[in-house]
Amino acid sequence: MLRDALLGLIRERGFDTISVQDISERAQLNRSTFYLHYRDKDELLTQIMRDMLLELSRRSHQLGDSPDRLHRTLLEWFQHAVEHPELYHLMLGRSGMRAFSVQLRNILEQLMNLDLERANSPLLIEGVPVPVLNRFLTSAYMGVLEWWLDRRSLHSPEDMARWLGALTSMMGSHPPATSPQSPRGK
Known part of the structure; x- marks a missing residue:
């Protein structure tokens, strides 16, 4: 879900303008769930x-x-x-x-x-x-x-x-x- 959310946001707005909150909202997850898996959006992108x-x-x-x-x-x-x-x-x-x-x-x-x-x-x-x-x-x-x-x-x-x-x-x-x-x- 996080991967799809990040890729969709990149397509729409570019990587630099995206926040962890944006990714979490798009994935319909809490920010705390994001932080259980990744330090920041750069780490998520690195893993992808x-x-x-x-x-x-x-x-x-x-x-x-x-x-x-x-x-x-x-x-x-x-x-x-x-x-x-x-x-x-x-x-x-x-x-x-x-x-x-x-x-x-x-x-x-x-x-x-x-x-x-x-x-x-x-x-x-x-x-x-x-x-x-x-x-x-x-x-x-x-x-x-x-x-x-x-x-x-x-x-x-x-x-x-x-x-x-x-x-x-x-x-x-x-x-x-x-x-x-x-x-x-x-």
């Missing part, structure tokens, strides 16, 4: 976001090690954002909450590691350490998600997953650029 990230992680892990795992993971991620737009806007929007974007990035890096650690992964690029490639891909995906959220989900989750998958595949099919050799000094 952790639950959401756990749900995303659980969904992705259920996909196992299938060949289309990356596409399906991206699709799940964009569909999840459609299901929870208020929370994603709070985490990644212009006035986002950095702690949660870091948690989201960490979950995505863990998921991406599963794909990168396979010896024959098409995502591996010779000479690029896996942690560097992982951070690069995860940051790119989050940047695209932020852009997509800012435009109010302009394209479908299916299109976004397909396009990101195509970009990722294209990356793995090109050799890494080499830096030009500097001429020897006289």
